[in-house]
Amino acid sequence: MIWPIDLAILTLVVVAAIGALRVKDLLGASILFGSYSFMMCLLWSIMGAVDVAFTEASVGAGVSTVLFVAAVFRTSRRTRD
Amino acid sequence: MTDLISMVVAKYNYWIYITLMMIGLYAIIAKNNLVKKIVGMNIFQTAIILFYVSIGVKKGATIPILEHGHGPDAHHVVHAVDYINPLPHVLMLTAIVVGVATLGVALALAIRVYNNYNTLEEDEILAQIREK
Amino acid sequence: MKIIGLIITVVTGALLFYAAGDFPAWSDPASPASTYLSPHFIEKTMEETSVPNIVTAVLADYRSFDTMFETAVIFSAGVVCFFLLRISRREDEEPETRYYRHVLTGVTIQLKEGHKMPPSADFERIDSMWTPPDLIIKTGCRLLIPFVQLFGLYVIAHGHHSPGGGFQGGVILGASVILLAISHDLRTAVRRMSEKLIGILCAAGVLIYACTGALCLLLKLNFLDYSALAGILHVDPITARSHGILMVEIGVGIAVLATMIWIYNNISSAGRYRQGL
Incomplete structure (x- = not known):
């Protein structure tokens, strides 16, 4: 495991998580959550958990982002926090 | 002092997992919007999965x-130290897929709430319930 | 509420930070998690099941009872989404005017006061907010979908030797149908894969899994002990375990594929199945 890459991706994960929770638009939050999931997938492939990384890439970054966008489309983009 | 610094540096991954978990927990409790709460729930979940996967890591081991x-040189002795611990991977693989299923249920509930109250904000929903 | 949340978070975090000091060192081969059971799995998987991918072997053979109920959880999540959101045809008020579009020329006709068009291949029903899909996106996705589906089948079938298996392959197959629903519209996807078919597939996946287990029981071995299948498949018991893993992976794949499409259909149309995203 190469620690500078690991540390950089861990920082990006935290930034994406805080960004997804702080942005004042739910569509933006769902897209940022998709990027968070993809960063998580990179982290797992660094750790050698290839099966878990594959699952997260298809499930977390793929389907759950689509589900979030669909739900936001059916409700509203407005949020106060 | 150097002991403390070396301990902090050696386990930096664990500190970041705990930070992620705290972010998720705070979002579940304190956020006002239902979709934001669901995002927080997923962050909490992935932080725990990250912790589980990281306990399986071994130094100098492969996937x-x-x-x-199979093949001509198939019969050779396998040493456990050469391969990463697969057990946490198995547990977490199913947890991720079950996670997206529960995410679907949570979003379906959020859509039902929106259809009834026309808002996703928790305090506005509570105010509408009190008026009735 | 924010202050209470902050206090709870900080207290939990402080406890965890305190406990993290006692964790085994990072990437330690002698940590408790990698010493008791996992060496057995790593060293014996090849002789006992002849599957090189240890994760697949543990998932579908050693821990197959657990995975069966994980599949059941996914199935029930699909059913819950259906019951929460689906609006039945009786409750759903049909719109007064219906729109039909001639497929070849793109001419749209409007029928008022609940008149219906006789079913014909030349016309397709569209919604009032229908917008024509972009040509580039439509053609690009049409070209892409067969390859996505082929890759999904490869992932299910090759899960013994490379990363992959029923869960990942099922999600990829489901995503290909979701891609069709996004790039065209929901009606197109539902025409290809009707709601009834999705429901049947969803249950059939779990049933395939459980039936494989019950078959082993009928052949006088334990539930989900695939070496019992050796007599039927005419192979030795070790290869039979490898084939049994493939059977349950196919079941998992079908269940996950159907559930993903079901959840997406219900959420994207809020249970009306009229127009998607």
């Missing part, structure tokens, strides 16, 4: 797929 499984 848990056996080399030369």
Whole structure:
């Protein structure tokens, strides 16, 4: 495991998580959550958990982002926090 | 002092996992919007999965797929230290897929709430319930 | 509420930070998690099941009872989404005017006061907010979908030797149908894969899994002990375990594929199945 890459991706994960929770638009939050999931997938492939990384890439970054966008489309983009 | 610094540096991954978990927990409790709460729930979940996967990591080991499984040199002794611990991977693989299923249920509930109250904000929903 | 949340978070975090000091060192081969059971799995998987991918072997053979109920959880999540959101045809008020579009020329006709068009291949029903899909996106996705589906089948079938298996392959197959629903519209996807078919597939996946287990029981071995299948498949018991893993992976794949499409259909149309995203 190469620690500078690991540390950089861990920082990006935290930034994406805080960004997804702080942005004042739910569509933006769902897209940022998709990027968070993809960063998580990179982290797992660094750790050698290839099966878990594959699952997260298809499930977390793929389907759950689509589900979030669909739900936001059916409700509203407005949020106060 | 150097002991403390070396301990902090040696386990930096664990500190970041705990930070992620705290972010998720705070979002579940304190956020006002239902979709934001669901995002927080997923962040909490992935932080725990990250912790589980990280306990399986071994120094100097490779991914848990056996080399030369079939073929001419198939019969050789496998040493456990050469491969990463596969057990946490198995547990977490199913947890991720079950996670997206529960995410679907949570979003379906959020859509039902929106259809009834026309808002996703928790305090506005509570105010509408009190008026009735 | 924010202050209470902050206090709870900080207290939990402080406890965890305190406990993290006692964790085994990072990437330690002698940590408790990698010493008791996992060496057995790593060293014996090849002789006992002849599957090189240890994760697949543990998932579908050693821990197959657990995975069966994980599949059941996914199935029930699909059913819950259906019951929460689906609006039945009786409750759903049909719109007064219906729109039909001639497929070849793109001419749209409007029928008022609940008149219906006789079913014909030349016309397709569209919604009032229908917008024509972009040509580039439509053609690009049409070209892409067969390859996505082929890759999904490869992932299910090759899960023994490379990363992959029923869960990942099922999600990829489901995503290909979701891609069709996004790039065209929901009606197109539902025409290809009707709601009834999705429901049947969803249950059939779990049933395939459980039936494989019950078959082993009928052949006088334990539930989900695939070496019992050796007599039927005419192979030795070790290869039979490898084939049994493939059977349950196919079941998992079908269940996950159907559930993903079901959840997406219900959420994207809020249970009306009229127009998607």
